Amino acid sequence: MTWTIAPEPYDSPVAAALWRAYYTEVSDRWYLLHENRRTDPAELEREIAARTGAELAPPDGQLLVARHEGTPAGSAGVRLLSPTTAELTRVFLHKQLRGRGGAAKLVTAAEEAARALGAHTIILDTRHDLIEARTLYTHLGYRETDPHNNDPYAEHWFRKALLNQR
Numbered sequence: 001m002t003w004t005i006a007p008e009p010y011d012s013p014v015a016a017a018l019w020r021a022y023y024t025e026v027s028d029r030w031y032l033l034h035e036n037r038r039t040d041p042a043e044l045e046r047e048i049a050a051r052t053g054a055e056l057a058p059p060d061g062q063l064l065v066a067r068h069e070g071t072p073a074g075s076a077g078v079r080l081l082s083p084t085t086a087e088l089t090r091v092f093l094h095k096q097l098r099g100r101g102g103a104a105k106l107v108t109a110a111e112e113a114a115r116a117l118g119a120h121t122i123i124l125d126t127r128h129d130l131i132e133a134r135t136l137y138t139h140l141g142y143r144e145t146d147p148h149n150n151d152p153y154a155e156h157w158f159r160k161a162l163l164n165q166r
Contacts, residue, residue: 003102005109008065008075010053015063018075022092023048026130030153033129053090055079062113066093066106073097076110078117086119086162091133103136111162120163125154 008015027039027047056063061079065072074093078086088110093103114122124142126133134156138144142158149157 002069003105004067008063010056010063014072066102076106078110078114084120086114086122088124115162123159125157128155
């Protein structure tokens with residue numbers, strides 16, 4: 001299995017397709033858990049339009065795309081919140097490719113991108129129902145912390161020091 005990870009413009013067709021898959025999955029999971037329904041298509045379109053990903057553009061951000069055997073498979077973004085703190089966001093891997101090592105490679109590449117932006121610390125938030133994400137972050141050395149934002153969907157907050165890991 002060949003994985004490659006490379007920067008991608010946040011507004012590319014590849015990024016748009018991956019974000020559509022990401023938002024569809026996380027939104028459907030939330031609605032199925034809380035309201036026993038899938039996401040309303042109009043709501044999904046509004047959410048995708050509202051979250052362009054522009055914060056993941058250089059010089060203060062970076063979007064990475066993982067490809068499995070040349071096919072876009074997932075994404076991860078980092079953006080500076082301060083000169084020394086980056087946020088990891090939009091981590092996604094197509095379901096059929098999970099469990100093959102790609103997610104760890106993607107997050108590790110995002111950590112390197114955060115270091116290149118000058119970050120010494122990386123933070124993230126996630127939901128309680130995204131168990132596989134929480135497991136991945138813990139496995140990669142992230143520690144659960146107190147909340148660092150007031151996102152209504154955030155239920156778990158994580159942090160990792162990036163110093164001395166080059």
